[in-house]
Amino acid sequence: MRFCVRFVIVYLMFLSTIPTMAQVVEDWSDRWQQPNSKDFFYSNDRISVELDLNTFPLSYLQLKVPAETVVFSGEKLWFHAKADTVLFRKVQELSQELESGEILLTLFKEGISRDEVILKKVLGKIQEEGVRDSDESLFLVRDVLPQNLRDFFVVAILVILLILALYKLAHPYLFEVMAKPQNILNAEDFSETGSLQKFFSLDVLLFVLLVNMILALAFTVGLAIFHEEELSALIGLDFSGLMLLWGIGSLGLLLLTVFKFIGIRVIAYLFDLAKLEFAHFFYLLRLIALGGGVLILVLAFYLVNDFQGMRRVLEVSFLSLFWVYLFGVAALMLIMMNRLSFKKYHLFTYLCIAELVPFLILSKWIMELGQ
Numbered sequence: 626m627r628f629c630v631r632f633v634i635v636y637l638m639f640l641s642t643i644p645t646m647a648q649v650v651e652d653w654s655d656r657w658q659q660p661n662s663k664d665f666f667y668s669n670d671r672i673s674v675e676l677d678l679n680t681f682p683l684s685y686l687q688l689k690v691p692a693e694t695v696v697f698s699g700e701k702l703w704f705h706a707k708a709d710t711v712l713f714r715k716v717q718e719l720s721q722e723l724e725s726g727e728i729l730l731t732l733f734k735e736g737i738s739r740d741e742v743i744l745k746k747v748l749g750k751i752q753e754e755g756v757r758d759s760d761e762s763l764f765l766v767r768d769v770l771p772q773n774l775r776d777f778f779v780v781a782i783l784v785i786l787l788i789l790a791l792y793k794l795a796h797p798y799l800f801e802v803m804a805k806p807q808n809i810l811n812a813e814d815f816s817e818t819g820s821l822q823k824f825f826s827l828d829v830l831l832f833v834l835l836v837n838m839i840l841a842l843a844f845t846v847g848l849a850i851f852h853e854e855e856l857s858a859l860i861g862l863d864f865s866g867l868m869l870l871w872g873i874g875s876l877g878l879l880l881l882t883v884f885k886f887i888g889i890r891v892i893a894y895l896f897d898l899a900k901l902e903f904a905h906f907f908y909l910l911r912l913i914a915l916g917g918g919v920l921i922l923v924l925a926f927y928l929v930n931d932f933q934g935m936r937r938v939l940e941v942s943f944l945s946l947f948w949v950y951l952f953g954v955a956a957l958m959l960i961m962m963n964r965l966s967f968k969k970y971h972l973f974t975y976l977c978i979a980e981l982v983p984f985l986i987l988s989k990w991i992m993e994l995g996q
Contacts, residue, residue, distance in 0.1 A: 682717040689743035700772035777867040841874035
């Protein structure tokens with residue numbers, strides 16, 4: 626009998642020297658759901674689960690995710706794990722932190738599968754693996770940038786569409802002339818009877834403002850993605866802050882466009898090109914309007930379906946817009962060579978001074994701002 630008592634005491638002392646094995650009270654690892662392959666916006670880089678934080682509040686949540694995983698709590702970006710990560714947090718504290726007892730937990734990673742993820746509620750402390758909140762590999766994000774950005778983007782699109790609809794009713798002819806993609810190719814304004822011979826008129830300035838609102842919307846999204854911390858400290862990245870940034874950007878681009886037209890007019894006068902500045906300016910304005918519209922559609926798709934890939938999409942989109950503009954300048958030169966009796970050397974010099982040099986300087990500035 627004494628031997629048995631001593632054996633039990635020694636055994637309990639031995640157990641106290643090793644890490645406590647936690648008891649699993651709920652296992653959510655097999656409850657992850659993937660989007661239906663029949664859905665229009667199907668993607669294989671996302672899994673989600675409805676997690677109840679009201680049950681077992683004194684237990685601990687164990688979440689293991691692979692490297693390069695972005696974790697959302699509902700619409701809020703919770704954290705981004707650069708390395709393989711095990712998160713171990715008390716359920717009660719987590720519920721207070723996320724301000725909800727029931728959350729939709731969504732994981733984004735290219736090619737992610739349910740087998741790579743562990744989600745459990747356990748009783749008892751276990752030795753924590755992976756990285757902690759203070760490590761550089763795990764970035765806890767307390768703001769709600771994705772949701773604020775989506776709300777702002779939707780409202781901005783509605784405002785643009787409303788103004789566009791009113792503009793079409795008020796100025797149907799100019800809208801048709803400026804908005805049709807085929808008008809980029811026929812270059813009607815380079816004829817002697819070109820239809821656009823005024824810039825400082827309300828209808829033209831309003832259309833220029835609409836184009837700049839589209840570009841400013843894309844630039845605002847880019848600044849929010851690439852310079853989140855700086856903008857958050859400067860104006861805040863809530864809905865009102867993003868709207869303010871968009872409004873300032875739209876007006877700033879409008880003023881820049883007006884100065885550009887004045888510069889083109891001065892250079893055209895120095896090169897004795899009569900009223901060519903109208904055809905020159907409006908030809909590229911159509912190209913920018915078309916490219917900006919396509920860019921907004923691409924951003925809308927990725928904001929809804931793949932926020933994780935927004936940074937790469939913006940980089941590719943802005944680079945594509947850069948090359949489209951250079952292609953437009955090259956096409957402009959070909960059109961002018963065929964329609965004007967002007968020396969090619971002087972024509973090339975004119976376009977370099979009026980377009981290429983200012984555009985390359987602006988592109989360099991934008992590139993440095995994005996770094």
